[in-house]
Amino acid sequence: MAQYRLSASVIGRSSGRSATAAAAYRAGERIYDRRTGQTHDYSRKGGVHHTEILCPDGAPAWMRNRSELWNGVEAAETRRNSQLAREIQLSLPHELTDQQRINLVRRFIEDQFVARGMVADLAVHEPSQHDMADDRNHHAHIMLTTRELLGEGFGKKARDWNDREVLATWREEWARYQNREFERLG
Secondary structure, rough: OOOOOEEEEEEEEHHOOOOOHHHHHHHHOOEEOOOOOEEEEEEOOOOEEEEEEEEOOOHHHHHHHHHHHHHHHHOOOOOOOOEEEEEEEOOOOOOOOHHHHHHHHHHHHHHOHHHHHHOEEEEEEEEOOOOOOOOOOEEEEEEEEEEEOOOOOEEEEOOHHHHHHHHHHHHHHHHHHHHHHHHHHO
């Protein structure tokens, strides 16, 4: 039986975090942070099954590049306590195939986040290969931008995306998306 999980958190400077480091870790990539001069190299990290960036129509092409996207977010935020990104973590049904899981989470992201104007950076992780790990722990990390898109860059913070009712809606919708997929597959 599938196990439900949708958790949300904020990646912010007030807790000493950076969007570039978070994106590099989740995607298992190497990203240079132009703001700090640090390179975050997680290219040897295992377990990253699939990554992609989903953007609203009309988003500039540079936002489809992970390094450019998160360096752009870092540059748009000038405060030392800035909220840089929102992260959503989802458990993915182990009963589905890899491609079915990717398609399911992609539809959810497109409908719930990208349709609202967010850029979404998706990383699907496989279960850990450690001896004691649960081999059903397929999950996704979704990093979301917090600002509206404006021309070739970012505009104002979209504060309504922080509303508790919006989070409650996402939780309900994730349950519906999974249930519909199980119904569709019999």
